[in-house]
Amino acid sequence: xxxxxxxxxxxxxxxxQSVAFWCNPISGHATLYWYQQILGQGPKLLIQFxxxxxxxxxxxPKDRFSAERLKGVDSTLKIQPAKLEDSAVYLCASSxxxxxxxxxxxxxxxxxxxx
Amino acid sequence: xxxxxxSQPEMSVQEAETVTLxxxxxxxxxxxxxxxxxxxxxxQMILVIRQEAYKQQNATENRFSVNFQKAAKSFSLKISDSQxxxxxxxxxxYRSTGLVTFGTGTRLQVxx
Numbered sequence: 001x002x003x004x005x006x007x008x009x010x011x012x013x014x015x016x017q018s019v020a021f022w023c024n025p026i027s028g029h030a031t032l033y034w035y036q037q038i039l040g041q042g043p044k045l046l047i048q049f050x051x052x053x054x055x056x057x058x059x060x061p062k063d064r065f066s067a068e069r070l071k072g073v074d075s076t077l078k079i080q081p082a083k084l085e086d087s088a089v090y091l092c093a094s095s096x097x098x099x100x101x102x103x104x105x106x107x108x109x110x111x112x113x114x115x
Numbered sequence: 116x117x118x119x120x121x122s123q124p125e126m127s128v129q130e131a132e133t134v135t136l137x138x139x140x141x142x143x144x145x146x147x148x149x150x151x152x153x154x155x156x157x158x159q160m161i162l163v164i165r166q167e168a169y170k171q172q173n174a175t176e177n178r179f180s181v182n183f184q185k186a187a188k189s190f191s192l193k194i195s196d197s198q199x200x201x202x203x204x205x206x207x208x209y210r211s212t213g214l215v216t217f218g219t220g221t222r223l224q225v226x227x
Contacts, residue, residue, distance in 0.1 A: 003159075033215070042119075042206050042217030043160070056214060091160065104215075106152075106160035 002026065004107035006092050012113045018080040021110045025073070025094030031055075033104065034067055034077050035091040043091055049075065079112075087114045117142045119209050121218035128197045129226050135182075136192045136221045138207030144168075147211040149183065149190045154204040154220070163205070166190065199225050 005024040013019050025032050030051050035043035046065065047057040051072035060067065064083070069075040079086055089111050093104040118141045128134035140149070151163040166174045166183050174181050178198075182191045194201055202225045207218040 040219070042208075042219050044217070045215050059214070093160070103162060103165070105162075108157070108159050 004092055004094055004105055006090075006107040006110055008110055009108065010111050010113075012115065013082055014115050015084055016081040018078065019082055019112060020076050020078045021090050021092075021112075023075045023077070023092030023107060025075070025092070026096075026105055028096065029094035029105070030072070030097045031095040032069055032075050033093040033095075034075070035093065037089045037091055037109070039088070046077070082112075082114045084114050087112055117144075117209050117211065117214070117216045119207055119216050119218040121207055121221050123221045124219075125222045125224065127224040127226060128194070128201075130197055130199060132197055133193060133195045134197055134223065136194075136205050136207075136223070138190045138192070138218055140188050140190065140207075140209045140216075142188070142209065142211065144211045147209060149181075150208040150210065151179070151181070151190075151192045152206045152208060152217075153201075154206060156203070160206075164192065194223075197225050199227075201225050 007022050032049045034046045036046050037043040046060045047067045048055040049069040052069045067077045089109040091109045092107045095104050120139045147168045149166045153161045153163050164174050164176045164179050173183050178195045180193045204220045204222050206220045209216045
């Protein structure tokens with residue numbers, strides 16, 4: 001079974017630029033999550049999708065961050081414009097149907113550096 | 116809001132020995148899930164073990180076991196017969212009907 005795929009793996013941009021991350025969850029997984037993990041901290045949930053609908057985005061800085069999950073499969077997370085404090089690893093995770101509360105499978109993450 | 120506290124930023128254990136990682140949480144919910152995740156240097160997060168709050172029996176997965184004390188809101192992870200491959204960051208996480216909340220992690224070193 002293929003795991004959660006993310007791209008790019010690394011990205012370096014200057015502040016005020018825009019950036020987008022892509023996630024392809026495990027086939028058949030209805031729930032998709034985006035996390036931000038700042039160095040030395042635990043992951044912080046940014047947004048959770050159930051199919052193509054948003055379940056929770058209460059911790060997403062909506063003035064600069066946006067996310068979508070078209071057709072309930074792939075997802076993109078965008079930052080526009082980026083700030084220095086956005087430097088972090090962005091993790092995508094997915095959960096199988098009926099088990100979204102007790103199992104998440106994580107991708108390798110995208111390491112973003114904002115200069 | 117739920118909080119998860121891991122009070123040990125770093126721990127060290129000798130190979131083949133046993134180590135316990137601590138985790139406490141704060142919640143007003145009665146039904147929830149608790150998890151321990153392992154994040155090796157490659158950064159792919161892997162589920163180690165999970166515990167449903169309604170189950171009194173502590174979860175066990177091979178060399179990994181938990182000590183779940185619901186009244187004390189404590190959820191520690193015990194790793195027996197530690198191996199070099201156990202070296203990683205370990206995160207405790209809480210999940211209820213709302214957000215998933217992670218602790219700040221404990222870095223585990225395994226020495227020969």
